[in-house]
Amino acid sequence: MRIDLRAPIGRLWWAGLLSLGSALPLVAQDPRLAARLPSGTAIEVQRLIDLAERDNLPTDPLVQKALEGESKGADSARIIHAIEGLLGRLRAARSELGPEATEAELVAAAAALRAGALPTALDTLRSLRRDKPLVVPLSVLADLLTVGVPAEEAWRSVREMASTGATDAQFLALRDRLASAPPKAGASNLRPPAPERPPAGSPPGPAERP
Amino acid sequence: MPDTPGQPASDQLLEGVIEALRDGVPPGNRGPERALATLAAARRRGVQVLAAAAVLILALGVATLWRPDRSRSVRFSLNASASRVTLVGDFNDWNRAADPLRRHDGEWSVTLRLPPGRYRYAFLVDGRRWMADQRSPATEDEFDTPTSVITVAN
Numbered sequence: 001m002r003i004d005l006r007a008p009i010g011r012l013w014w015a016g017l018l019s020l021g022s023a024l025p026l027v028a029q030d031p032r033l034a035a036r037l038p039s040g041t042a043i044e045v046q047r048l049i050d051l052a053e054r055d056n057l058p059t060d061p062l063v064q065k066a067l068e069g070e071s072k073g074a075d076s077a078r079i080i081h082a083i084e085g086l087l088g089r090l091r092a093a094r095s096e097l098g099p100e101a102t103e104a105e106l107v108a109a110a111a112a113l114r115a116g117a118l119p120t121a122l123d124t125l126r127s128l129r130r131d132k133p134l135v136v137p138l139s140v141l142a143d144l145l146t147v148g149v150p151a152e153e154a155w156r157s158v159r160e161m162a163s164t165g166a167t168d169a170q171f172l173a174l175r176d177r178l179a180s181a182p183p184k185a186g187a188s189n190l191r192p193p194a195p196e197r198p199p200a201g202s203p204p205g206p207a208e209r210p
Numbered sequence: 211m212p213d214t215p216g217q218p219a220s221d222q223l224l225e226g227v228i229e230a231l232r233d234g235v236p237p238g239n240r241g242p243e244r245a246l247a248t249l250a251a252a253r254r255r256g257v258q259v260l261a262a263a264a265v266l267i268l269a270l271g272v273a274t275l276w277r278p279d280r281s282r283s284v285r286f287s288l289n290a291s292a293s294r295v296t297l298v299g300d301f302n303d304w305n306r307a308a309d310p311l312r313r314h315d316g317e318w319s320v321t322l323r324l325p326p327g328r329y330r331y332a333f334l335v336d337g338r339r340w341m342a343d344q345r346s347p348a349t350e351d352e353f354d355t356p357t358s359v360i361t362v363a364n
Contacts, residue, residue: 032303064300065352068330071304072340072353082352104327111328111359114350139328139361143347168363179347 030063037066041076048083057090058103061110089113096122097134108138115145121155128162136168137161140175147179154178280326282362286311286343287319292335297322299331306334326364332357 030049033042045066049059065086069079093109094101096119101109109122125137137158144154157174166174286297288311295311295318302308311318311333318333330349333341342348342356349359 061300064304064330067304068300069353071298071306072355074353078353085352104325108328108361111349133326133364135326135328136361136363139359142328143349143359143361146349147347172361172363175347 030059032063033066036070037079038076041066041079044076044080045083048080048087052087052090055091055094056099057087057094058106060103061090061107062086085114086110092119093122095119097126101126102133102135104135105133105138108135108142111142112138112145115142116151117141117145117155121159124159125162128159129165132165133168136171140171143175144178149178280364281323282326283321284324284360284362285319285321286331286333287317287345288333288335288341288343289317290333290335290341292318294336296334296337297331298334300329301331306337324360324362326362328359328361330357330359 028050029042029046033045037045045062049062052059052062062083065083066079069082074082089110090106092113093106097105097109112122113119121141122134122138125134125141129137141154141158144158145151157178158171161171161174288295295313296306297309297311297320298304298306301322301324309320309322311320330351331343332355333343335341340355340357343358343360346358346360349357351357
């Protein structure tokens with residue numbers, strides 16, 4: 001079928017197609033976002049979610065981050081910033097863990113990265129536990145770094161357990177043991193979360209010390 | 211059948227057929243019965259094939275969609291002086307009303323079934339005060355409220 005744009009009917013066709021195209025993003029929007037976020041925020045969050053989907057990343061963690069922000073009364077800019085950060089970490093996690101990584105693994109990996117683990121630590125864990133889920137080791141690494149266990153000690157402990165084929169229960173026991181231990185001299189137990197992008201010259205993360 | 215003068219041949223043929231039907235099927239001619247039996251057998255085979263196909267499709271669907279339920283019961287509890295406490299987190303769309311805790315012997319608690327994974331959550335006390343779970347690790351929070359994290363093992 002040829003559409004003559006000079007004809008009024010042809011113009012109508014194009015107008016119809018354009019309106020349909022512009023309406024599609026609204027149709028595809030997650031209903032939870034539309035129900036709970038201001039429309040401008042919901043559209044921006046949906047744009048980030050579409051990017052995640054395009055990159056074969058899980059989208060529900062991003063939705064949850066948006067809903068968390070809304071529930072806690074955060075403004076739009078803060079919600080968007082938090083989602084952008086999470087999206088970047090999910091991308092990095094996917095890049096290190098590969099296409100087979102599950103949503104739960106990517107979420108735990110993103111948390112580990114947020115807590116200060118280096119991306120290469122994820123790859124090392126993947127190679128040490130090739131056929132086992134990584135959710136618990138990654139989550140334990142994130143917890144240890146978050147509560148202020150020195151990065152070197154946290155990474156060494158997790159890596160050693162992974163290399164011996166430890167069970168999830170053993171990883172959780174390790175976390176409880178290390179996290180409840182009094183902080184060593186010079187190690188802060190209130191370490192702030194890692195910045196989105198480590199500043200130049202920042203000390204190496206756990207994965208750089210084998 | 212005798213030829214009747216003055217009557218068209220087609221009419222004669224038709225009358226002949228009617229007479230034959232009136233007389234019934236001659237003894238020994240099992241053709242119609244066999245035809246009916248063949249039709250019935252074919253119909254039975256068709257039903258059997260359809261049933262087998264349905265069972266096969268069902269089995270394939272179950273094999274494809276079925277996932278073992280790895281969810282675990284997780285009990286969340288809080289000791290707090292409050293008139294209302296809810297559990298809000300990644301597992302309930304951060305819905306402030308989805309999972310209210312019940313008070314028993316001074317302790318608020320609720321039990322959920324969660325699949326393996328890492329979940330961020332917090333308690334909302336009296337609809338306005340966020341509290342972390344002292345029994346679980348704290349986690350970073352971009353929105354400046356106390357938040358906990360729980361890891362459900364595989």
